[in-house]
Amino acid sequence: MKEKSKNKKWATYVTKHSFALDLEQGVFTRNNPQKIAQSLKKSAEVSLSRKGTPFQSAMSMLNFYINRAGKNLKPERKRILEQAKIEMRKLFGKIYK
DSSP states (O other): OHHHHHHHHHHHHHHHHOOSOOOOTTGGGOSOHHHHHHHHHHHHHHOSSOSSOHHHHHHHHHHHHHHHHGGGSOHHHHHHHHHHHHHHHHHTTOOOO
């Protein structure tokens, strides 16, 4: 049980103290995948403290949020966030045919 508690504290700490990106408040609660992707892209492009490319940083932040929510993420919310990944790939020109 202690291991699970440590993981929750770690995720909370990372979310509150990460220097990766300064996100707009409530970005992950939006219902429009394109708006989520645009916000993440903007945050990643203006960030001076990211380690990777803007695309890598934005996608990592989105994946981090999805993974941390885990089983508590409702199917509809997960669908919206997964669609945001597709929209982000389009915005960054990362769609391959």
